[in-house]
Amino acid sequence: xxxxxxxxxxxxxxxxxxxxxxxxxxxxxxxxxxxxxxxxxxxxxxxxxxxxxxxxxxxxxxxxxxxxxxxxxxxxxxxxxxxxxxxxxxxxxxxxxxxxxxxxxxxxxxxxxxxxxxxxxxxxxxxxxxxxxxxxxxxxxxxxxxxxxxxxxxxxxxxxxxxxxxxxxxxxxxxxxxxxxxxxxxxxxxxxxxxxxxxxxxxxxxxxxxxxxxxxxxxxxxxxxxxxxxxxxxxxxxxxxxxxxxxxxxxxxxxxxxxxxxxxxxxxxxxxxxxxxxxxxxxxxxxxxxxxxxxxxxxxxxxxxxxxxxxxxxxxxxxxxxxxxxxxxxxxxxxxxxxxxxxxxxxxxxxxxxxxxxxxxxxxxxxxxxxxxxxxxxxxxxxxxxxxxxxxxxxxxxxxxxxxxxxxxxxxxxxxxxxxxxxxxxxxxxxxxxxxxxxxxxxxxxxxxxxxxx
Amino acid sequence: xxxxxxxxxxxxxxxxxxxxxxxxxxxxxxxxxxxxxxxxxxxxxxxxxxxxxxxxxxxxxxxxxxxxxxxxxxxxxxxxxxxxxxxxxxxxxxxxxxxxxxxxxxxxxxxxxxx
Numbered sequence: 001x002x003x004x005x006x007x008x009x010x011x012x013x014x015x016x017x018x019x020x021x022x023x024x025x026x027x028x029x030x031x032x033x034x035x036x037x038x039x040x041x042x043x044x045x046x047x048x049x050x051x052x053x054x055x056x057x058x059x060x061x062x063x064x065x066x067x068x069x070x071x072x073x074x075x076x077x078x079x080x081x082x083x084x085x086x087x088x089x090x091x092x093x094x095x096x097x098x099x100x101x102x103x104x105x106x107x108x109x110x111x112x113x114x115x116x117x118x119x120x121x122x123x124x125x126x127x128x129x130x131x132x133x134x135x136x137x138x139x140x141x142x143x144x145x146x147x148x149x150x151x152x153x154x155x156x157x158x159x160x161x162x163x164x165x166x167x168x169x170x171x172x173x174x175x176x177x178x179x180x181x182x183x184x185x186x187x188x189x190x191x192x193x194x195x196x197x198x199x200x201x202x203x204x205x206x207x208x209x210x211x212x213x214x215x216x217x218x219x220x221x222x223x224x225x226x227x228x229x230x231x232x233x234x235x236x237x238x239x240x241x242x243x244x245x246x247x248x249x250x251x252x253x254x255x256x257x258x259x260x261x262x263x264x265x266x267x268x269x270x271x272x273x274x275x276x277x278x279x280x281x282x283x284x285x286x287x288x289x290x291x292x293x294x295x296x297x298x299x300x301x302x303x304x305x306x307x308x309x310x311x312x313x314x315x316x317x318x319x320x321x322x323x324x325x326x327x328x329x330x331x332x333x334x335x336x337x338x339x340x341x342x343x344x345x346x347x348x349x350x351x352x353x354x355x356x357x358x359x360x361x362x363x364x365x366x367x368x369x370x371x372x373x374x375x376x377x378x379x380x381x382x383x384x385x386x387x388x389x390x391x392x393x394x395x396x397x398x399x400x401x402x403x404x405x406x407x408x409x410x411x412x413x414x415x416x417x418x419x420x421x422x423x424x425x426x427x428x429x430x431x432x433x434x435x436x437x438x439x440x441x442x443x444x445x446x447x448x449x450x451x452x453x454x
Numbered sequence: 455x456x457x458x459x460x461x462x463x464x465x466x467x468x469x470x471x472x473x474x475x476x477x478x479x480x481x482x483x484x485x486x487x488x489x490x491x492x493x494x495x496x497x498x499x500x501x502x503x504x505x506x507x508x509x510x511x512x513x514x515x516x517x518x519x520x521x522x523x524x525x526x527x528x529x530x531x532x533x534x535x536x537x538x539x540x541x542x543x544x545x546x547x548x549x550x551x552x553x554x555x556x557x558x559x560x561x562x563x564x565x566x567x568x569x
Contacts, residue, residue, distance in 0.1 A: 028481060028504055028530050031523065035482045036500070057500045064501035071505040071512070 004047045008033060011055060018065030020072050033058055092152075096277035099148035103269040106140045111265055131179065131186050138194030139171055141269045146197075146204045148273055152280065153207040163203055170196070173445050178453055184389045185448035192393070196440040198223070199433070216430035217345060222279055224290030224342050229275035237267045294342040295356070301339060302359050305332075305366035312373045326394040329371050333401035336367040340408050341429050344422040354416070361412040368405050371398065389451045393443050400439050404432050457496050465496075466506055468545040471538055474516055478533035481507065507532055515541050 008030060016026050033054050040050035058064065114133040143164075150160050174193065179186040205222055206215035241264065248256050343360050375398065411425045457465075473479060473487050481503055488496060510516045515538035523529040534542070 024530075025504065025508075027528050029501065031480075031527055031529050032482045032485075032500065032504075034525075034527065035523075059499035059501035063499070064505075067502050067505040068508075071509050 004037070004051060007048075007051055011061075014061050015065065018061075018068070020069035021065050022072075025068060029058065029064075092277070092281065095151060096148065096273060099144055099151075100270040100273040102147075103141050103144040103273050104266040106144060107265045107269040108262070110136065110140045111261070131181055132175075134190040135174060135179070135186055135193070136171075137190060138197045139167075141272050142194060142197035142201055143167055144269075145272050145276055146201045148276065149201065149204045153204065155204065155207055159208045160204075163200060167197070167200055170441075170444060177448055179448065180453050183453060185451055185453050188389055188393050188447060189444050192440050192443040196437065196444055199437040199440065202433070213427055213430040216433055217426060220341055220429070220433075221290065221345055222276075224338070224345075225279045226275050228289045228293070229278045230271055233271040233275055234268070237264075237271065240267075290342045291345060294339055298339050298343055298356065298363060299359050301335065302363035302366065305336070305363050305370060309366045309370045309373070312370060325374070326391070326398055329374055330394055330397045330401065333367055333371060333398070333405060336363055337401060337404055337408075337429075339363060340405075340425070344425050344429070357412065357416060357422075361409065361416065364405050364409045364412060368402065368409060371402055371405075389447050392447060392450075396439060396443070400435060404429075404435075407432070457492070462496060462498060466498075467510065468542060468549060470503075470506065470510065471515060471534060471542040471545070474532055474534040475539060475542055478531050480529050480531050484532075510538070514538075 011033070012026055012030055015021050015029060016023070021029075036054035036057060037047070037050040040053055041047060045053070110133060146163070146167075170193075174189055179189075202216075202219045202223075203210060205219045206212065209215045241260065244259065244263070245256055248259065340360060343356065375395075407428050408425060411428055415422065415425065469488060470484060473484050479487070485498065485500055485503055488498060507516065507518070511518055511532070514535060516532045516534050518530050518532050521529055521531050
């Protein structure tokens, strides 16, 4: 009988492998199978004979599950609704809501402080309100996200304190610096601080296992998925906003601005936490989207970059070349790095992997050539660049990305030559993360004093 | 003689509904009843019964309830609904019309062949 149970267990596993058959269906089929076996045994068959005949009568597993799939096609679509509120799901939902509310409160309090400080309160922050608010924007939301993840990960207090101390130092520094109102240093801080804080979120995400390459890769995956979910939430929020404006316009046009100043920052802040919750809750449920998008866009970007590089090589850079164009090339290289990272994070072993590796390598090399052309021409033709905070930040990022891509190109060539796996490339990317974080920290705390807060 | 597979598929719904009209029942017993009634001429892949039962449940012709078997294992019992009975009556009319039509024709041919 024991042997029979094992065989029934194996059969049940095979049936359940099809996503169209759920556990209750399997129970029903198993009960049928057992009854059939019992009947056949009564008729004098041995247990293994009875098992074979009963399984045969029940039909080929594939055919039966295909029939189930026709009836239950909805099951083939992974449900986005939270699966089981029973197993701690409800609590995780409530925790998420709590932190999302916290983010909303933080951003609204900051906004109210910033607006009322138009007049008397402006001394409190020592700055015109707009500058203070934008400079600190990341601090209103991302520490809340870090807190949420710390609770999820049950991080020990000493580690939390260490990370919180770091954030506090940065907060104090950027709020004590006497920025020239409307200066580019201040804008740079506003742009780089959220990115720096994202690395703080990362430190919490990996639960303090900062050295682990695998954990770092998890964080990179989390970042990609989070960005996709957040974009989707923002798109949905955009539709909601447009509809709200249209609906309110005939009856209360004067209230629209007031409503939007409450709704848009709140939605944006809450979305940060909700997106993180979705990624965490759904990472085992939905297929990851970032690698899929990467697979679609890698060839397209490769073509674009190759054509552009060829064009620049033939024509040289244009006469009316804008010196600030460096930031465009920063974005381009950032995209290429993302394509490489998410490409390797989902690198399979099947057919077509090699083709994809070649395409990716072509994109990387084209991006490097393009960037070098632009940089060299800029230095040669424009000569004196004039050192401003913006240019230092843009050129520095350019250098950081260029080194990263050069490493990718070198490892990519080696990988194609030796037919190795993408492990080295993955290592390279995960060990490069501190360089990014370090550069961001440098921009946030060091560039402004160097340029006397201009 | 085995009944053609398309014909089995067409018969499946009225057959299951008619068996359930006799009283609520569960999958294995329904199939046993089918075998008994057809004298083994109606070959059915047992596993295919369950997707059919689930479809009929979705259409609200039958409803199901989990109970336990004699051995204490979970067992799902199906029961016909009012809508199911109406559907059965409708199917019965259609099958009667179909057999009448064919029957009329085949009786004539049989007589012709006999003459």
